[in-house]
Amino acid sequence: MTIGVVIVAAGRGERAGASTEGPKQYRLIGGRPVITRTLETFLTWPKCGPVVVVIHPEDEMRFAAASQDLHAGVQVMTTFGGKTRQKSVLEGLKMLVPTEATHVMIHDAARPFLDHDLLERIAQGFAQGHEGLLPALPVTDTLKRAGADGLAHETVPRASLYAAQTPQSFLLTAIRTAHEKAAALRRDDFTDDASIAEWAGLPVHVIEGSADNIKLTVSRDIAMADAKLSQTEAATNLPDVRTGNGYDVHQLVTGDGVTLCGVFIPHDQKLSGHSDADVALHALTDALLATCGAGDIGDHFPPSDMQWRGAPSKIFLDHAVKIVRERGGTVMNADISLIAEAPKISPHRQTMRENLAAILGISLDRCSVKATTNETIGFIGRREGIAAIATATVVFSGTAA
CATH class of the missing domain: 3.30.1330.50 (2-C-methyl-D-erythritol 2,4-cyclodiphosphate synthase)
Structure with a gap:
């Protein structure tokens, strides 16, 4: 079993606002780009196989600068993404298929706080024979369904509800086939890879996610991540x-x-x-x-x-x-x-x-x-x-x- 990685980093991140540093995956948190921290976690994991980073054509120089100090003992490749995340993932899977990878972890570049413990849980899930693995956390907030009138009409039971995270992980050939089938049918309304797998009939097993594995979406998320890392690194640099x-x-x-x-x-x-x-x-x-x-x-x-x-x-x-x-x-x-x-x-x-x-x-x-x-x-x-x-x-x- 060889576990490859596809890191999706082709988005423009409009909700994060404009910045001279570029899209959110290149913003600095704790003095380093978000994507650098994300990629480093995979490259320092001993079981990491070949890595494909899906980038935007305008970001070639940004990615080269963000990854230049990372010393990888594994193959790292880049490819250009499509207009949607779904199309970008498919491009990454196509590049990964010719490698020795048998399984794949598909991860959002804007989740820089994943850790090796989570990657190990995924590897253990593959070793147990699972074809699809979805890291997730139980929903703890009370959920409401509101109407067009802006009023709360219903409290949604939260039992068995989970907040999905990445890396969502699968048998490489199975998820590639599911993505290609969706593309052929022009189905581009899937919100994540697990939903494509579910639609294609692939079993997706839920495993424990990580509370730290948050996605940086808006500018406030990036500011909070920067403050967190700056404080932590200041403490460790005493x-x-x-x-x-x-x-x-x-x-x-x-x-x-x-x-x-x-x-x-x-x-x-x-x-x-x-x-x-x-x-x-x-x-x-x-x-x-x-x-x-x-x-x-x-x-x-x-x-x-x-x-x-x-x-x-x-x-x-x-x-x-x-x-x-x-x-x-x-x-x-x-x-x-x-x-x-x-x-x-x-x-x-x-x-x-x-x-x-x-x-x-x-x-x-x-x-x-x-x-x-x-x-x-x-x-x-x-x-x-x-x-x-x-x-x-x-x-x-x-x-x-």
């Missing part, structure tokens, strides 16, 4: 900004001073650790690694590795910055909160911030160091240790997924 958090704590033991943010502060205690035990830089290292899912400091510098014994923690932070940059990240901000009863941090904050700015390669105003006590509560309050909490903000190249 910069890839990531925030990482880090926490570290080290025990205080008898000593001559502590190192925090690379600054040695004389004190009657020191921090115990495999390296210089700089809790601030350790926490910030973890925060940076978190922005790109690169594990934590222990994964890169295990305490069991003796080469890091007594090492300055600047080495660890340099390594984290390198990983972030190699993955396309730019460090934008670093914020460290130190939690300690002693020593006093405030006299050294400026030097600490300058150290961070130099290591991270960012301006001083993007580096923050704060300190607070634990109000004599817990192990920090008892001066048994110092803790640090760090937050880093990194912008990665590309956009947020």
